[in-house]
Amino acid sequence: IFCYAAFNLYHIYTEYKKGTDEYNSISEMAVTERDPDQVEEIDQPDEQPVAPVSIDFDSLRSINEDVIGWIYMEALPEISYPVVQGKDNAYYLHHLFSGESNINGSIFVDCHNQPDFTDQNTIVYGHNMKNGSMFGTLDKYQDQELFEQHPEFYLYLPDKILKYRIFSCYAGRTGSEGYRYHFPEAEDFQTFLDTVSSYRDYDTGTELSATDRIVTLSTCVNSRRNYRYLVHGKLSSEIITEE
Numbered sequence: 001i002f003c004y005a006a007f008n009l010y011h012i013y014t015e016y017k018k019g020t021d022e023y024n025s026i027s028e029m030a031v032t033e034r035d036p037d038q039v040e041e042i043d044q045p046d047e048q049p050v051a052p053v054s055i056d057f058d059s060l061r062s063i064n065e066d067v068i069g070w071i072y073m074e075a076l077p078e079i080s081y082p083v084v085q086g087k088d089n090a091y092y093l094h095h096l097f098s099g100e101s102n103i104n105g106s107i108f109v110d111c112h113n114q115p116d117f118t119d120q121n122t123i124v125y126g127h128n129m130k131n132g133s134m135f136g137t138l139d140k141y142q143d144q145e146l147f148e149q150h151p152e153f154y155l156y157l158p159d160k161i162l163k164y165r166i167f168s169c170y171a172g173r174t175g176s177e178g179y180r181y182h183f184p185e186a187e188d189f190q191t192f193l194d195t196v197s198s199y200r201d202y203d204t205g206t207e208l209s210a211t212d213r214i215v216t217l218s219t220c221v222n223s224r225r226n227y228r229y230l231v232h233g234k235l236s237s238e239i240i241t242e243e
Contacts, residue, residue, distance in 0.1 A: 016131050019104030022096050023133070026063070027080060030056045030070070051239055053080070057158045064097050068115040069157050071107055071124065071217075075150030076137045083124065083155070085109040093127075103127075104134055112181050117155060117162060117235075120189050121181050121214045128220040128229070135219035139229040141169040144202040151204065153233060155215065160240050164215050164233030167206035170199040171227045178216055178230045186210055196232055208234060 032054045053072055060067045060082055069083040084106050086092050092108040095101055109115065110123040126135030140146055147166060155162045172178055178196050183189040190210045197208065213235040221227040 015103045016129065016133070018100070019096060019102050019129075020131070020133055022098060022100075022102075023081060023104075026060070026082060026097060030059050030082070031080065032056070051154060051156070051161045051163075053156075055156045064099065067097075068109060069117070069155050071153065071155055073150070073153040075146055075153075076140060078132055078137055079135065079153075081107045081126070081134070083107050083109060085113070085115050086111060089125070093125075104129060107134065110181060116157065117215065118213065119181060120183055120212075121192065121216055123179060123181060123216045123218060125218050128222055130222070135217065138217060138219050138231060139171075139221070141166070141231055142201055147202070147204060151206075152236065153217075160238050162215075162235055163237045163239070165206050165236040166231055166233045167204050167208060168196050168200035168232040169204075169230070170201050171221050171224065171229050172199055174226050174228055176228075178232065179218070196230075206234065 034052055034054065052074060055070045057067065060070075064082075064084060066084040066086060067082050068085050071079060071081055071083050073079040082097050084092055084097065085108060089108075089111050092106040094103065094105055096104060097106050105127050107124060107126040110125070113119050113122045126138070128134070128138070129136040147169070152163055152165050155164065177192060178199075180192055183192065187210075193208045193210070193212070193214075215233050215235070217231040217233070218228050221229050
């Protein structure tokens with residue numbers, strides 16, 4: 001029994017390490033940190049703001065053509081990963097960005113969504129790993145003070161950078177309203193916004209309208225099997241880049 005348990009622990013450790021090492025290597029290859037003095041709000045309306053990092057998508061595509069973006073959260077610097085989209089929602093649960101089978105999986109967009117984040121609600125999944133990797137620290141947004149310090153996150157695309165302002169964070173049941181991505185009628189989306197806003201743990205003060213575009217970040221709740229921790233953000237600005 002001891003040997004079996006030790007083998008399982010060693011296997012889990014090596015899986016975690018492989019995943020961490022791969023994503024650290026990818027980050028070193030593809031991510032360039034901006035000078036902090038350049039990352040600031042600008043006064044002139046015709047100037048583009050400068051995002052915190054820049055991403056080399058050519059290098060990422062050389063490894064995996066399923067890459068569609070990169071997620072970056074200033075509040076949680078460990079959440080800085082390539083975002084992929086597969087033909088289904090199963091493959092990237094258990095495969096790294098390189099395609100190797102691994103329990104860490106990848107950060108991936110729901111296969112039913114458009115890859116350019118133009119849907120009314122785009123869902124992004126990631127595992128809640130016990131070592132804090134992937135979306136393992138996403139539930140830190142239960143702390144309202146963290147939100148007040150960092151109410152936004154970024155999604156980098158090859159031709160633009162999308163900035164999202166968080167409007168609702170909470171633990172919800174698997175398959176709840178937050179996972180809707182199809183809204184046949186205009187009032188359906190407004191109902192969605194009202195519903196997921198009502199679930200929030202605290203008032204974010206973020207104004208919403210039926211014309212907004214939403215991204216939903218989703219991860220497991222380790223202590224509650226049938227629950228997921230969700231962070232909803234609305235698109236607040238786009239930064240046009242040159243590929």
